[in-house]
Amino acid sequence: MKITVGMGSCGIAAGANKIYSRLEKEIKDRSLNIKLAKVGCIGLCKYEPIVEVYENSNITSYVNVSEDDIPLIIENHLSNNILIEKAIKAKNNNIRNDYFLKNQVRIALSHCGDINPEDINEYVELGGYQALEESIKLKPETIINEIKNSGLRGRGGAGFLTGLKWESAYKVASDIKYVCCNADEGDPGAFMDRAVLEGNPHAIIEAMAIAGYTIGASTGFIYVRSEYPLAVERLKIAIKQAKEKKYIGDNILDSNFSFNVELRLGAGAFVCGEETALIASIEGKRGEPSKKPPFPTTSGIFDKPTLINNVETLANIPQIILNGSDWFNTIGTEKSKGTKVFALGGKINTTGLIEIPIGTPLQKIIEIGGGVLNNKDFKAAQTGGPSGGCIPKELIDIPMDYENLNAIGSMMGSGGLIIMDEDTCMVDIAKFFLAFTVDESCGKCSPCRIGTTRMYEILDRITKGQGEIKDLDELENLATYIKESSLCGLGQSAPNPVLSTLRYFKDEYIEHIENKNCKSNTCNFLTTYIINDEKCIKCGLCYNNCPKNAINKVNDHYEIDQDKCIKCGLCFKNCKFKAINKL
Amino acid sequence: MKDIDKINKILDNYPKDQSSLIPILHEIEDLYNFLPVDVLNYISEKLDISLEYIYSVATFYNSFKLYEKGKYEISVCLGTVCYVKGSENILKEITKILNIKNGEITEDKKFSLDTTRCLGCCSMAPVLKINDDIYGSVKIEDVKSILEKYE
Numbered sequence: 001m002k003i004t005v006g007m008g009s010c011g012i013a014a015g016a017n018k019i020y021s022r023l024e025k026e027i028k029d030r031s032l033n034i035k036l037a038k039v040g041c042i043g044l045c046k047y048e049p050i051v052e053v054y055e056n057s058n059i060t061s062y063v064n065v066s067e068d069d070i071p072l073i074i075e076n077h078l079s080n081n082i083l084i085e086k087a088i089k090a091k092n093n094n095i096r097n098d099y100f101l102k103n104q105v106r107i108a109l110s111h112c113g114d115i116n117p118e119d120i121n122e123y124v125e126l127g128g129y130q131a132l133e134e135s136i137k138l139k140p141e142t143i144i145n146e147i148k149n150s151g152l153r154g155r156g157g158a159g160f161l162t163g164l165k166w167e168s169a170y171k172v173a174s175d176i177k178y179v180c181c182n183a184d185e186g187d188p189g190a191f192m193d194r195a196v197l198e199g200n201p202h203a204i205i206e207a208m209a210i211a212g213y214t215i216g217a218s219t220g221f222i223y224v225r226s227e228y229p230l231a232v233e234r235l236k237i238a239i240k241q242a243k244e245k246k247y248i249g250d251n252i253l254d255s256n257f258s259f260n261v262e263l264r265l266g267a268g269a270f271v272c273g274e275e276t277a278l279i280a281s282i283e284g285k286r287g288e289p290s291k292k293p294p295f296p297t298t299s300g301i302f303d304k305p306t307l308i309n310n311v312e313t314l315a316n317i318p319q320i321i322l323n324g325s326d327w328f329n330t331i332g333t334e335k336s337k338g339t340k341v342f343a344l345g346g347k348i349n350t351t352g353l354i355e356i357p358i359g360t361p362l363q364k365i366i367e368i369g370g371g372v373l374n375n376k377d378f379k380a381a382q383t384g385g386p387s388g389g390c391i392p393k394e395l396i397d398i399p400m401d402y403e404n405l406n407a408i409g410s411m412m413g414s415g416g417l418i419i420m421d422e423d424t425c426m427v428d429i430a431k432f433f434l435a436f437t438v439d440e441s442c443g444k445c446s447p448c449r450i451g452t453t454r455m456y457e458i459l460d461r462i463t464k465g466q467g468e469i470k471d472l473d474e475l476e477n478l479a480t481y482i483k484e485s486s487l488c489g490l491g492q493s494a495p496n497p498v499l500s501t502l503r504y505f506k507d508e509y510i511e512h513i514e515n516k517n518c519k520s521n522t523c524n525f526l527t528t529y530i531i532n533d534e535k536c537i538k539c540g541l542c543y544n545n546c547p548k549n550a551i552n553k554v555n556d557h558y559e560i561d562q563d564k565c566i567k568c569g570l571c572f573k574n575c576k577f578k579a580i581n582k583l
Numbered sequence: 584m585k586d587i588d589k590i591n592k593i594l595d596n597y598p599k600d601q602s603s604l605i606p607i608l609h610e611i612e613d614l615y616n617f618l619p620v621d622v623l624n625y626i627s628e629k630l631d632i633s634l635e636y637i638y639s640v641a642t643f644y645n646s647f648k649l650y651e652k653g654k655y656e657i658s659v660c661l662g663t664v665c666y667v668k669g670s671e672n673i674l675k676e677i678t679k680i681l682n683i684k685n686g687e688i689t690e691d692k693k694f695s696l697d698t699t700r701c702l703g704c705c706s707m708a709p710v711l712k713i714n715d716d717i718y719g720s721v722k723i724e725d726v727k728s729i730l731e732k733y734e
Binding site: 009010012013014045046048185186187188189190191194226227228229264265266267268269270281282283284285286287288302343344345346347351352382385416418420424429432433436439440442573 | 600601602603604605606608609639640643644645646647661662663664665666667668699700701702703704705706707708710715717718719723
């Protein structure tokens with residue numbers, strides 16, 4: 001019997017560490033012959049902490065486990081009497097039969113949540129490093145053709161054909177070349193790369209070694225953001241184990257090929273996900289982007305040809321080598337092959353990672369995610385984070401692929417997919433993303449540094465009821481200038497959230513400007529607080545707590561002086577009887 | 584300068600060139616929780632990189648701080664999902680309880696408050712981090728009891 005505990009960052013946040021220690025103790029105290037293992041994130045975060053019991057060929061999954069459940073779980077299995085109550089109610093009580101997971105096609109996320117990422121043997125047993133073994137017997141050109149034929153495109157956002165990138169790095173003559181894995185997953189709301197790094201780090205190392213062999217590089221860098229300490233830890237362990245087993249290092253698998261992998265930590269700068277900024281950061285400089293061309297495949301890290309691929313892109317490589325490009329080619333759409341992992345979050349019932357063939361309609365994704373939270377109305381979905389845009393309700397049946405999303409002013413991006421309901425204010429969301437880019441702009445070029453700040457100021461005015469209709473034209477003008485003249489992808493895409501909300505939700509902007517009204521009651525300055533006399537019990541709590549003395553006692557009841565009110569919302573928050581209404 | 588042995592040990596692990604600067608700053612940050620100026624001066628001498636250059640790099644990245652942090656470092660996630668789920672109100676609540684703003688430290692140096700742009704635990708939004716402990720699905724009314732754990 002084997003028991004596994006899901007120990008990705010989200011599992012740990014839900015208390016998986018305590019669950020693991022308790023299991024360890026129970027097994028020891030009872031002197032049981034049970035193997036206990038940590039596994040990565042299966043991507044069903046709503047159910048964390050997840051404990052799974054492997055018995056013969058049966059898997060029983062226990063979800064939302066608390067410490068007190070542990071003795072029960074063990075006892076029930078020892079007496080062959082499976083405790084159904086906590087186990088997920090599905091066929092075989094296996095979480096993989098849950099609607100959310102059953103409807104996915106897992107390639108990049110394969111093995112995540114199934115294997116112990118800290119034990120290389122578990123990866124090898126499932127065919128791990130076989131793709132590397134096969135590759136080093138092939139000619140580099142054969143591998144490049146295989147990747148080209150697969151149709152795989154970069155999953156970091158831009159969607160450039162991976163095979164072409166490999167080919168150009170291969171063709172540049174240089175005695176020193178580098179492979180670099182971009183694991184600086186900065187898009188807020190995207191966490192698929194973290195899941196792969198934490199759940200199946202060897203897939204990335206294997207893919208990097210294959211890339212190194214193909215283009216003729218002997219050093220690989222993994223640039224991982226420092227906000228992911230668990231991913232860093234697991235990568236360190238994985239690199240050490242892979243070296244011991246001779247999958248990386250000198251004379252890999254007794255061949256002439258040598259390849260070493262080094263870790264480089266990011267330091268909390270969003271712009272470093274942009275490849276030229278990433279290169280600067282690895283060289284020990286400020287992470288400022290530089291002009292392209294030259295492209296990194298010609299002149300990258302320390303001016304040497306450098307192949308940079310994103311984590312999810314690399315995770316596909318071993319699978320393509322093992323199963324053949326023709327297999328990969330059958331999944332997805334004509335121009336976008338394979339699958340894409342989306343991090344489904346926001347106002348949706350089942351939050352987590354969802355990997356589906358590219359081209360799956362948004363509606364289907366929402367359906368797999370169990371629909372909008374609390375049965376509210378779907379308003380829009382945001383893709384591509386601060387560089388992307390929104391998909392409104394009328395386009396809910398759009399197939400999610402690179403071309404379609406670009407055409408409607410959104411983008412695939414790295415895969416953050418945030419569902420928003422009727423309570424979300426789109427002007428506020430646009431302002432939020434712009435605040436992000438203003439914060440994260442490196443300041444090197446003025447269109448991005450100054451332009452985004454000016455746009456933010458306009459949006460700030462609008463959300464405070466001080467906007468004018470001509471501001472909307474000004475926003476579009478500024479957006480065009482910034483897009484055309486910024487140095488790197490961050491600036492060039494910074495106006496997208498504003499442009500896309502203006503395109504689909506212009507009426508909301510106008511409502512803010514002309515009627516000084518925020519329908520979703522998000523923009524504080526536009527909210528009017530009123531006391532509901534029917535519910536008010538005259539306790540005086542609001543009166544006593546108002547920092548501006550804007551609440552007056554008139555005759556027997558309380559009234560809010562709208563001229564004095566600064567919309568801080570303290571009265572609303574303090575009222576125990578829901579007697580303050582927001583209008 | 585105290586801890587000079589520890590600093591020398593860190594420096595010994597890296598080649599003495601510019602590309603080692605960021606990894607070294609990470610280790611100094613881990614050691615002190617911020618980058619003390621006398622340590623930076625020492626590194627500048629040892630690596631033969633000007634203090635101005637080190638300053639320009641250190642101020643570029645959010646992970647490096649030139650001022651002291653609290654014994655407990657609170658970090659409120661303001662990533663998109665957390666924001667949509669109301670993490671700004673969590674931040675306000677902490678500000679109210681501890682009477683410090685984003686980027687400040689309490690007088691007794693116990694707590695410091697910062698914001699971060701996504702810890703990747705989006706499915707548990709809103710998320711709050713205190714040192715290495717991550718709290719998910721935080722409600723405003725939970726904030727007080729969470730902070731009390733660190734009294």
